[in-house]
Amino acid sequence: MGLLVQGQWQDQWYDTEVSKGEFVRQASAFRNWITVSGDAGPTGEGGFKAEKGRYHLYVSLACPWAHRTLIFRVLKGLEDYIGVTVVDPLMGEHGWVFQQEAAADENTYGYQYLHQLYSRVDPAITSRVTVPLLWDKQQQTIVSNESSEIIRMFNSAFNHLTGNTVDYYPEAQRAEIDAWNDAIYPAVNNGVYRAGFATTQQAYEQAYTQLFAMLDKLEQHLATHRYLVGAVISEADWRIFTTLVRFDAVYFGHFKTNQQRIADYPNLSAYVRDLYQQPGVAATVDMQHIKQHYYRSHGTINPTGIVPLGQEHDFMQPHDRALLSKRSSE
Template sequence: MTGDDEGDGVYERDRNYLTTRITADGRDGYPVEPGRYRLIIARACPWANRAAIVRRLMGLEDVLSLGIAGPVHDERSWSFHLDPGGRDPVLGIERLQEAFFRRRAGYPRGITVPALVDVPTGAVVTNDFERITLDLGSQWAAHQREGAPDLYPERWRDEIDDVADAVYRDVNNGVYQCGFAGDQRAYEEAYRRLWERLDLLEERLSGRRYLVGDTITEADVRLFPTLARFDAVYHGHFKCNRQKLTELPALWGYARDLFQTPGFGDTIDFEQIKAHYYVVHNHINPTGIVPLGPDPRGWLAPHGREELGGRPFGDGTPPGPPPPAERVPSLV
């Protein structure tokens, strides 16, 4: 967490990522190759959650392996403390930091997930979370499953970009600007922007099933991870507490609809989410006590959103179940 240059208490996210791309033509020196790369995520992280969702929707499990960092880490970065021996079984490293250092010695910026790692060299290729999902949906087309949906249809791209930009600014990052605000004024400004945007989204989704068009798009992939964490973490821990998600009928129905769609809810682990935020953010929660609630079983309640029409996967089909090693705990 860092403040801006004026020191006015506003949380500014460092978005200087490794922007090297993995592409079909290998223009950046990293061509798409089955088995060559490993996607590192953490179940706790909303930014990584997006990549996990798109990998599932595209059916890339057999060509892009998945490493899962545990929810608790120290200043040295995400660690693989859930794996046998505390090491990623493919990369052989204890902390994601090691893969960043193999790309650039003493890498000075945030060690973030998602990260795509070149397995032969053990070095991170990119941690540019926005580009990763777009490229998984396009550059990896030759290896996607039959029936993979188009999450970024050309005719809707301008609208998807506009909606996604507003969601990032006011909601995805907005909850962090509330939670990590350095003073009252910065917090209140972020809080107002967050709720103004959530009110607009509530209105938008009251008459349509998805954010853009009549199918799931990149815009929905970007909003869902924040909504999934809202009542469990952001409402209390980040002081985003005007209302709970469960008190917003359209957004709550929309979130449940996506949660119950293959590829979305099957990437969510509420226990790991809570463990990360409440333990790692000890400047906010110094006791390290992790709340037992809320009861997550409400996510499985009927949502009725089918009445609004829409086709979740467009002309595509749902993905199959996740591989056994990637399954998250059941809510029932």
């Protein structure tokens, strides 16, 4: 784990001293958008027109933020349009490392480490080196390293090429989706990290309390709604899914978010199974990769690197939520 400082890699853990033991996630540095015309999107520069085979994703299968982009790539039928390189599950002193098999992959440019792609773009860069990373092969530069924006691009920028017009961020539901995202990001998506990476009791307890208050609220909401904004799946569901699917296997133990498991919430657990069982999604979940990464990469939290055996998680059990679709649309 580390970061680039003026183009040089420095191996260091998150500095929580400056924030009273709290883990504060830094804003992503690259915020350009792929668009239909190539004109600039809501942030960043223009010049990134949607084209088949031009863009490439670098992901870890362990990372919940990267996982969102993999799910949208599948749901939007973008497999033939956007390539993927998966990094090694372990994130050690050099940060994310390309797997041996990726050495032959032209998209790794002969590099060993993901940080080399960042410094290829700017040899004097100061930045964290994170996944997901969306790369433009034509200009050999980074489009974006912000998952919430990458999924929005995938949701709409390639529709005219793929013919897939399924919309996970429909105009009419945007305010509701945004409201869920704004509540879920700090308490749940980033909340598990705020609990796990806290270095004071107080910071941990605060994150823990907010997290379970939000999970209780979601449990209640999902008793009468099949999905967060009603009868159809939206972006808000996929954003929380990648955190929930890792929860019992990793966060509960490793990040000490152990008031209860997702399996102990009847509605939330059935909801996770419902999402997991959507076509193409199960293949994006690699529980071994996920467990190996967390338990073996965070030496400050789990110095022995032992990966707990735990239970098998069978997300293919029936979810019995189809009836709610009707009720939530009434």
